[in-house]
Amino acid sequence: MNNSLLNLTEAKNARSMVEAAYGLIRADILNGVLAPGERLRVEVLKDRYEVGASTLREALTRLVGDALVTSEEQRGFRVAGISLQDFADLTRTRKLIEAEALAQSIIHGDEEWEANLVAAFHRLSKVEQARTPENIALYTDEFEVRNREFHRALIGACPSRWLMQFQGILFGQSERYRRISLNSRGMPRDVHSEHKAIVEAALARDADRARKLEEEHIEKTLEVLSHLVVTLAEVQD
Amino acid sequence: MNNSLLNLTEAKNARSMVEAAYGLIRADILNGVLAPGERLRVEVLKDRYEVGASTLREALTRLVGDALVTSEEQRGFRVAGISLQDFADLTRTRKLIEAEALAQSIIHGDEEWEANLVAAFHRLSKVEQARTPENIALYTDEFEVRNREFHRALIGACPSRWLMQFQGILFGQSERYRRISLNSRGMPRDVHSEHKAIVEAALARDADRARKLEEEHIEKTLEVLSHLVVTLAEVQD
DNA sequence: ATAATAAAAAATCTCGAAATTTTAGTTGAC
């Protein structure tokens, strides 16, 4: 895994110790190194991430804002829990937010937005091509970054600061779930075609169609994970 | 003003110094004691709120999560700015979120939800009755609390954690703008009738109608403030 | 005068020890 590389990059780019710790812990939560529900003891983590107690605490408080960490007064911090129920809620809300943001983006988008979108789609396609069943784990991080950038490019011309902020939080959340379903072979799925159809609708300025396709695209993630959970439940007993 | 009373209550209920400072600063931002765009110097505020630097910093970081404070690395914290443009965005997004939450609440609501809603509406009505043009400033805080509780009761049965969280953030934001338009006499408005109509639609389990009324209700706030800004602009020159 | 550079001031950011609170374990009364 090249997690350490990714983490190192984030740490280097950080302009303060709080930001560095924030980035490292965030990556560890998304990658499952810090498991859902796990306690985040200040005494332990301050040594692991090599920062003081107050600095660590501030980083954790930032993560509470992203809803990746929960805190209970006088009882410390925990990695936010996950559940199929929560993922269903997350998906529904993402559909609402992201589809609306996309529609607004299509309405307000200029030529630069179009160019960025085509570029982001191209970059994502390249990674998708390079990924084969054998090397899939190797490309997870890169795919994740490109995928985020593609979805971000789609709504890049949305003028609503609030929709953008909420989209960011929800998308970050969904990454945790996606990494579970990505590495395992669940239902067969042609993500590339889904993306392609959305781009075409967006460039054609068909907001309604793009909205619908985006909703279906997001919904599919839930279907895949639901299928996976059922499969796991069958195996367990 | 009985701000100090309200603040004291919040401070007493706090289970930690961070929470106490968070509550006090939040109230001061909502009340305009700390003005939009104002710098929040750690050295100054730690004395004002009687906490250590790290504790204050953590409280401010929590407020960043509420988008009431912004922070720039190595350049400190500021009270988040306000603008008519931002309020328009806020209102649009609130309509999207709150209307959806209301619709879901109506679908899932049980008898207890109904009872709570009727009770919250009654309490709000009492405060509205007590408010006259002379004593309006006196009841601002109480009205604000009851108003928030009423709107919270409306969506009390919404099962989506995410919609509830975003609603909370957006509603908190809008309080800043509402306090500007409340104390000044803008356009005449019958808020009570608007609330009444929403409650009736909710109890009749008419999700579509309730959604529409809620959207209109939220939209009205924007109209009032827009009108006020125009008036102020005329006066200024 | 203007711009570039350096020194001083001011502010943010960081750390870890000390205070406070919670949790776990033990004893003793009923």
Next chain:
DNA sequence: GTCAACTAAAATTTCGAGATTTTTTATTAT
């Protein structure tokens, strides 16, 4: 055997001095 009170251990939370960075002021050269 159960529950309550007490004690010890562990963990969270808090503080403020010191390190680092930014901003302001002063100085010098062009």
